[in-house]
Amino acid sequence: MTTVYFIRHATPDRSSGKAGNDAIFPLSEKGLADVPLVTAFLSDKKIDAVLSSPFKRSYDTVADFAQKAGLEIEVIHDFRERAISDAWLESSQLHSFDLNQWEDFSYKLPGGENFTETQARNIAALEDVLARYKGKNIAVGTHGTALSLIINHYDRDFGYDASMEMSKIMPWVAKLIFDGTRCIGIETGVDYAG
Secondary structure (H helix, E strand, C coil), X not given: CEEEEEEECCCXXXXXXXXXXXXXXXXXXXXHHHHHHHHHHHCCCCCCEEEECCCHHHHHHHHHHHHHHCCCEEECHHHCCCCCCCCCCCXXXXXXXXXXXXXXXXXXXXXXXXXXXXXXXXXXXXXXXXHHCCCCEEEEEECHXXXXXHHHHHXXXXXXXXXXXXXXXXXXXXXXXXXXXXXXXXXXEECCCC
């Protein structure tokens, strides 16, 4: 069995967002304060490998654990968050955008990705990881929408409502257990604080 702990990043600082580069958002003060909770949660999980999206907020969420465990972080480019658009969307616009994407997996804005594309690249990356780390325990620094789509691939009941509940909690942990590439168990909202 292979166990993957997906760690949705801690709270980011989006104040630099209008610059339009979602990949460089750092963690906020609260996010930085929550990183030790992730480290503590992972400390007894016998983690063999730490992987991350290339986006700073995800990488930094698992970096403290990796350093203390003496593990290098392997950056997996295809674990990145979906591209929303060439244009910056305000928070007030994201709710209707998210709903449109969950209702129609082919919906996207110019310069963005649809859910079918995002899910396909995340699952392809995951299946490659499962082949390379068969029988291991893995921690992956990831994102809310990317993780929602990974879970949705294995459990179609995990949709818009579950994703919106997840969006309120950072960091957020999901534990997926695999036999080869077949998912045989999913625990969502794993309590990283306790």
